[in-house]
Amino acid sequence: MKTHTSTVSPLEFIPDIRLHFPSLRSGEVFLDNAGGSQAPKHVIDRVCEYFISSFVQTGADYAASRRATHTVSLAHQFGCGFVNASSHSGHKGHCILGASSTALLHTLAEAYAGAIAAGALGSRREIIVSTAGHEANIWPWLKLEARGITVHQWHAVRSGDNTWTLDPDTLRPLLSDRTLLVAFPQVSNIFGEVWDAATITGIAHRAGARVVVDGVACAPHILPDVHALGCDWYVYSTYKVFGPHMGCLYGSADAFAPLTGPNHPFIPRDALPTKFEPGGVCHEGAAGLLGSAAYLRTLSAMATGREPTAATPDELPSRDELKEAFSLIGAIEDALQRPLLGYLAAHPRIRVIGDSAAREGRLCTISFVVRGAESARVARAMNAQGFGCRFGNFYSRRLIEQIGLDPADGVVRISLAHYNTPDEVARTISALDAVIASI
Numbered sequence: 001m002k003t004h005t006s007t008v009s010p011l012e013f014i015p016d017i018r019l020h021f022p023s024l025r026s027g028e029v030f031l032d033n034a035g036g037s038q039a040p041k042h043v044i045d046r047v048c049e050y051f052i053s054s055f056v057q058t059g060a061d062y063a064a065s066r067r068a069t070h071t072v073s074l075a076h077q078f079g080c081g082f083v084n085a086s087s088h089s090g091h092k093g094h095c096i097l098g099a100s101s102t103a104l105l106h107t108l109a110e111a112y113a114g115a116i117a118a119g120a121l122g123s124r125r126e127i128i129v130s131t132a133g134h135e136a137n138i139w140p141w142l143k144l145e146a147r148g149i150t151v152h153q154w155h156a157v158r159s160g161d162n163t164w165t166l167d168p169d170t171l172r173p174l175l176s177d178r179t180l181l182v183a184f185p186q187v188s189n190i191f192g193e194v195w196d197a198a199t200i201t202g203i204a205h206r207a208g209a210r211v212v213v214d215g216v217a218c219a220p221h222i223l224p225d226v227h228a229l230g231c232d233w234y235v236y237s238t239y240k241v242f243g244p245h246m247g248c249l250y251g252s253a254d255a256f257a258p259l260t261g262p263n264h265p266f267i268p269r270d271a272l273p274t275k276f277e278p279g280g281v282c283h284e285g286a287a288g289l290l291g292s293a294a295y296l297r298t299l300s301a302m303a304t305g306r307e308p309t310a311a312t313p314d315e316l317p318s319r320d321e322l323k324e325a326f327s328l329i330g331a332i333e334d335a336l337q338r339p340l341l342g343y344l345a346a347h348p349r350i351r352v353i354g355d356s357a358a359r360e361g362r363l364c365t366i367s368f369v370v371r372g373a374e375s376a377r378v379a380r381a382m383n384a385q386g387f388g389c390r391f392g393n394f395y396s397r398r399l400i401e402q403i404g405l406d407p408a409d410g411v412v413r414i415s416l417a418h419y420n421t422p423d424e425v426a427r428t429i430s431a432l433d434a435v436i437a438s439i
């Protein structure tokens with residue numbers, strides 16, 4: 001049995017991995033994985049099973065309701081384990097599940113506005129927002145200006161011809177003893193670049209501010225670790241990490257303490273996660289999330305050559321299993337992206353937006369523009385041939401504008417996942433070559 005070691009190419013695992021994803025049989029080439037990943041059979045089965053066995057309301061004492069309650073509770077437990085917020089990590093906190101990361105960040109911003117208005121946060125009433133990310137972690141904060149809260153914008157700075165970075169030195173002057181929060185992305189969904197969230201967090205903490213890390217573009221590629229980052233808030237979208245369409249927001253116990261969630265007034269404010277989940281969560285989604293946990297467990301067994309254990313439905317992956325799964329994901333993605341980046345970097349008409357060199361910290365979310373051709377035209381020509389990439393600003397509109405691109409046309413983005421194949425990458429390159437030559 002093969003194991004994920006330096007002597008075996010990580011690409012050898014792909015055929016076995018693909019067997020777990022029924023949608024991949026369609027022959028369509030999925031190149032929009034940063035938009036949303038495909039779902040493994042584990043997820044599909046758990047959702048179906050939930051509808052059959054426990055599609056009732058949680059919280060009652062009859063058997064089906066007890067099963068439903070258990071599923072939803074276990075999904076929260078997985079959310080915490082996935083970001084390393086379990087009690088033994090030393091970074092205990094709570095995970096809120098919601099419709100999306102955007103929705104969760106709006107809920108969080110509203111809770112902060114309420115706490116500021118109630119005087120629960122002292123004289124700290126300024127927020128610093130990085131404009132280098134998705135609007136999901138910008139607008140919820142910026143709109144608080146209308147409620148008298150000062151919001152400072154923190155822009156990315158140019159670090160090379162086609163690269164921009166979140167420079168901690170440009171954050172420092174924005175911080176003061178009035179700063180309450182710093183909101184920023186861990187990875188840009190345009191550049192695919194991992195920024196130094198731990199250093200930024202440290203700087204914010206030294207000024208007495210908390211941080212809200214948008215981990216959405218990072219979590220599908222690098223196992224989140226709120227303990228290592230030291231962050232107060234961390235959000236990611238489960239539908240980009242091989243799960244159902246939901247979002248998950250981690251907050252440390254201390255960060256939650258002064259806030260009141262939006263749920264009914266008679267629900268105590270320390271009843272977490274309930275207080276922050278008005279109307280409850282998508283129960284079948286919670287079941288699906290447990291399916292993605294089971295898939296990651298299977299992947300770790302593949303990576304280490306272990307016989308996949310017949311896990312009980314309640315068995316969540318250990319931290320080590322998650323690490324093994326993500327180590328394989330990272331190795332496959334790195335190997336897949338190299339030829340694509342090499343091709344894009346060498347093409348005389350292509351300008352990669354972000355780093356064009358495959359290296360550690362460069363994720364396989366790859367954006368580019370083609371000289372003399374609109375991104376819309378390039379992407380649509382690729383779509384017509386069965387390649388599922390797309391164009392636009394990907395809701396990082398402020399960043400796209402800052403770097404001087406038309407926000408409507410934006411970039412062409414090709415984002416890979418560990419279930420893409422070298423053949424798909426090769427075919428993408430040939431198709432792109434032909435499309436560009438024809439425009």
Ligand SMILES: Cc1ncc(COP(=O)(O)O)c(C=O)c1O
Binds near residue numbers: 102133134185188237
């Ligand atoms: C970096 C980043 N942040 C936030 C979001 C918003 O996530 P959601 O769709 O769960 O609201 C996205 C979605 O694409 C994203 O790429």
